[in-house]
Amino acid sequence: MSENSQLNSQLLPAVSSFLSSPRQLLIDGEWVDAKDGKTFDTINPATEQVLATVAQASAVDADRAVVAARNAFESGSSWSKMTPRDRSHLLWRIGDMIDDRIEEFAQLESLDNGKSLASARGDAGVAAELFRYFAGWATKMEGTTIPMSVPGREFHAYTRREALGVVAGIVPWNFPLTMAAFKVIPSITAGNTVVLKPAEQTPLTALYLGQLLLEAGVPAGVVNVLPGFGDAGAALVDHFDVDKVAFTGSTEVGKKIAAGASKNLKKVSLELGGKAPNIIFNDADLEAAIAGAALAGYFNEGQCCVNGSRLYVQRDVFDQVIEGVAAAAKAIKVGDGFDPSTTMGPLVSQEQHEKVMGYVAGAVKDGANIVAGSPDRAAETGYFFSPTLITGVTEDMAVQTDEIFGPVITAIPFDTEDEVVAAANNTVYGLAAGVWSKDLGTAHRVGSKLRAGTVWLNTWHADDVTLPRGGFKQSGWGRELGSFGLDDYTELKTVIAELR
Numbered sequence: 001m002s003e004n005s006q007l008n009s010q011l012l013p014a015v016s017s018f019l020s021s022p023r024q025l026l027i028d029g030e031w032v033d034a035k036d037g038k039t040f041d042t043i044n045p046a047t048e049q050v051l052a053t054v055a056q057a058s059a060v061d062a063d064r065a066v067v068a069a070r071n072a073f074e075s076g077s078s079w080s081k082m083t084p085r086d087r088s089h090l091l092w093r094i095g096d097m098i099d100d101r102i103e104e105f106a107q108l109e110s111l112d113n114g115k116s117l118a119s120a121r122g123d124a125g126v127a128a129e130l131f132r133y134f135a136g137w138a139t140k141m142e143g144t145t146i147p148m149s150v151p152g153r154e155f156h157a158y159t160r161r162e163a164l165g166v167v168a169g170i171v172p173w174n175f176p177l178t179m180a181a182f183k184v185i186p187s188i189t190a191g192n193t194v195v196l197k198p199a200e201q202t203p204l205t206a207l208y209l210g211q212l213l214l215e216a217g218v219p220a221g222v223v224n225v226l227p228g229f230g231d232a233g234a235a236l237v238d239h240f241d242v243d244k245v246a247f248t249g250s251t252e253v254g255k256k257i258a259a260g261a262s263k264n265l266k267k268v269s270l271e272l273g274g275k276a277p278n279i280i281f282n283d284a285d286l287e288a289a290i291a292g293a294a295l296a297g298y299f300n301e302g303q304c305c306v307n308g309s310r311l312y313v314q315r316d317v318f319d320q321v322i323e324g325v326a327a328a329a330k331a332i333k334v335g336d337g338f339d340p341s342t343t344m345g346p347l348v349s350q351e352q353h354e355k356v357m358g359y360v361a362g363a364v365k366d367g368a369n370i371v372a373g374s375p376d377r378a379a380e381t382g383y384f385f386s387p388t389l390i391t392g393v394t395e396d397m398a399v400q401t402d403e404i405f406g407p408v409i410t411a412i413p414f415d416t417e418d419e420v421v422a423a424a425n426n427t428v429y430g431l432a433a434g435v436w437s438k439d440l441g442t443a444h445r446v447g448s449k450l451r452a453g454t455v456w457l458n459t460w461h462a463d464d465v466t467l468p469r470g471g472f473k474q475s476g477w478g479r480e481l482g483s484f485g486l487d488d489y490t491e492l493k494t495v496i497a498e499l500r
């Protein structure tokens with residue numbers, strides 16, 4: 001059997017049928033072509049073969065989608081006027097519908113992004129859980145009453161949380177479905193309508209989610225899905241009828257979005273790049289710390305903004321930790337996401353593959369040592385790259401300062417707490433950080449000194465939909481998830497009534 005027919009035989013009928021015809025834009029509850037008829041191909045990064053042809057939204061389509069979202073927000077049958085209880089029930093039902101189709105979402109995600117089926121199942125599970133978590137919040141968007149002190153007069157003052165209007169969600173390719181869920185779910189929970197722009201590399205699960213939302217009974221225009229390139233995203237950012245942009249992606253594009261959105265001062269939340277320091281002290285549980293360091297650096301093919309890419313190890317245990325992480329890297333099975341033995345799929349695209357290989361080759365040229373992995377591609381076909389561990393790195397090397405977004409860990413020894421805290425904070429980013437020490441005093445003290453939105457102590461990638469996520473410094477603005485994340489999708493209104 002050829003590679004392709006072997007793959008096709010594993011596909012669920014719903015997935016085969018989804019891939020067999022060109023995918024369109026979802027605007028106002030209808031599947032439509034791009035106005036100018038343009039399409040693009042989405043590629044399977046494991047085989048470099050075309051997976052599907054997808055309509056490519058332009059600025060004109062962005063405008064069509066915003067008009068639909070605005071009408072759905074303002075109209076009598078609008079989502080924003082649905083009772084919180086009905087909205088809550090619908091959100092819960094959607095979570096359950098995703099659970100029923102986890103395998104379909106997982107296959108599409110694995111094909112489009114490259115990640116293993118097991119990882120993709122986990123991502124779909126997070127999306128399902130996120131719908132149920134926010135279903136609970138739909139009925140709990142409460143205000144407060146506030147006492148006023150004006151001599152001789154009596155007032156009743158209170159606050160209300162109200163929907164913003166139209167939200168543009170612009171998302172990347174590393175967790176395509178999860179990131180779509182991060183933007184769509186809090187938006188619609190609060191009564192907003194949404195235009196979602198998935199990344200050009202990975203449009204499929206966002207479109208599949210759009211299909212499921214229609215089937216679940218989400219009214220037309222409430223969620224619109226616009227696959228396309230950066231120009232479609234920029235058109236949403238520039239649009240005067242968009243009230244908020246919720247973005248995850250590079251710091252470079254985040255800055256453009258902040259500038260574009262300032263034209264009409266729309267709200268902006270940004271979850272941007274990272275270069276997280278992971279600090280292992282001499283007194284750490286080394287077995288756990290080594291496994292944690294490998295997970296921190298290599299999870300999701302290293303394409304994760306909170307990955308622990310800068311490893312700092314106290315000098316006495318440096319050699320032992322390097323040996324352990326190198327062994328963990330070598331034990332990772334790089335392969336096609338559909339192979340059940342695969343623990344690391346390919347990188348998402350040729351561009352990303354070349355970027356990662358370039359950083360590692362640059363480090364070698366700068367005099368660093370490769371302890372595990374290699375600067376070269378790991379297979380003739382497919383964007384495969386072996387998990388890599390680099391020592392002999394200095395703080396000024398590009399591999400140490402830049403977000404690489406691949407399975408690459410750099411390791412540097414340190415002597416004192418003050419020295420490592422200064423090195424860890426010596427970055428423009430501030431998304432995540434971690435500390436390993438059996439002394440809880442050390443762990444909490446060092447954790448409190450690290451300038452990052454998430455700090456893990458004696459663990460890494462421990463996550464939940466209940467926890468706020470976001471960055472210090474150039475890692476972004478605002479927080480996602482938890483109740484903090486919901487507030488960002490609402491306006492706070494103060495109402496004052498005089499009691500006469």
Ligand SMILES: NC(=O)C1=CN([C@@H]2O[C@H](COP(=O)(O)OP(=O)(O)OC[C@H]3O[C@@H](n4cnc5c(N)ncnc54)[C@H](OP(=O)(O)O)[C@@H]3O)[C@@H](O)[C@H]2O)C=CC1
Nearest residue numbers: 171172198199200229230233234249250253272273305405
């Ligand atoms: N924080 C994170 O989770 C992520 C960080 N990154 C970092 O960014 C690097 C580059 O990846 P890349 O895919 O180019 O990331 P981008 O930041 O370019 O892409 C993220 C999203 O923004 C869209 N976009 C691009 N340009 C604009 C614009 N001017 N206005 C509005 N939207 C726009 C993209 O569309 P399109 O798909 O067409 O480009 C995509 O949907 C990675 O190597 C990594 O370092 C990447 C992904 C996620």
Ligand SMILES: CCCCCC/C=C/C(=O)O
Nearest residue numbers: 126304305306463464465
């Ligand atoms: C609640 C689980 C969240 C998992 C999503 C991981 C996202 C990583 C990223 O932002 O890059």
